[in-house]
Amino acid sequence: MRELISSPVFSIMLSLVAFEAGSIIYKRIKFPLFNPVIIAIVVVMFVIKSLNISVDTYNKGGDIISFFLSPATVILAVPLYKKMKLLKKNLLPIMSGIIAGSLAGIFSTVFLCRLFHISKQLTLSMIPKSVTVPISMSVSKQIGGIPAITIFSTMLGAIIVIVICPLIFKIFKIKDSISKGVALGTSANALGTSKAMEMGETEGAMSSLSIGLAGIVVVIFSPIIVKLFGNFIK
Template sequence: MDSLMSSPIFGVMLSAIAFEIGNILYNKTKVSLFNPLLISQVLIIAILSKFKISFNDYNMGGQIISFFLIPSTVILAVPLYKKIKLLKAYSIPIIGGIAAGSISGIVSIILLSKLFHLDKVLLSSLVPKSVTTPIGMEISKQIGGIPAVTVASIVATGIIGSVIAPYICKMFKITDEIAVGIAIGTSSHAIGTAKALEIGEVEGAMSGLAIGVAGLVTVFAAPLIIRLCQALSIL
């Protein structure tokens, strides 16, 4: 039993089974709060705690899953390719909207961090919260954050975004398919994009586009905005 738990197979199988349970629960209830990723995280934490399994043993399999993050993100370009005519027709408002969303996300984190007196390291770790994990980890390293904290904030942002985004769009009567997709993808990256794909193909395609563009904008904007805030003695 100990040899199985210290094997990478254990982490992969536990993750797959926990996610499948979450997926079944979500498909039966269709309640946004029962996000498969959130349910799987709760189950995995509970199992590791109950049976006193170390995170290092579990993470040997987790690292294998993490390896596939980048190619799985690239696959999101498929629905975008199907809607390439929309991108060409509305390229300026689409790119402008993603850029505005990304920059406002960075600025809001800085302002809230100042409000709650967070230190610079934690602030830097939270800045890339709205981009996909591989990009966010590299940005975090670049600006002096803690990648592990960044990953946690990215997952939390994605889950929260996928849960509340549809309600916010309804609340503010945002019905345009392109606008909905761009908003979800810019604010809650790949996890939000999975929800956008459920809403519609156009929303999913635009959300997939937003992941890549938001990542690029954040790579360049985050260090510049932080340096500007330091120069203005805001940080």
């Protein structure tokens, strides 16, 4: 029995079953806090704690899932291709929104970490939190952050965004599909895109575009901002 638990197959099946259970619960309840990812995280943590499974043992299968994470994002290009005419027509405002949103995410993180006296290494770990996990991890390593903290902050930030985004859209009376998609993709990566696709095809297409472009902005500007504002980050 212990050999089965220690195998990568167990970790993979646990992750898949936990996420599928979360998806079923979310479809029935339709409440943002019951997002499939949140439920899957809780279930996996409970199981590995109950069975006394080490993180290293779980990661034997988790690393295999992570390996396919980057290639899987390629499929996000499909809805974007369908909306190519819309993209060309609104290219300037879309690009401006993505760049502004990405930079706002970086600067707000630096400012708030300084305000609450967060250590420099934790600040560096959270700077790339708005982009998808493979990119945020890479940037975090480059600028001296802790990848594990980056993953946590990326997931937590995305979950917070998808929970409060309906309220934000309602308060500020945001009804434009492009604006919603760009906002979700830029601030909440793949989780935001899954939420955008629930709203509509246009929202999903714009959100998937935003993931890639926001990643590029963060990759380019994060090291520059860290270098220029290094004395501010303490």
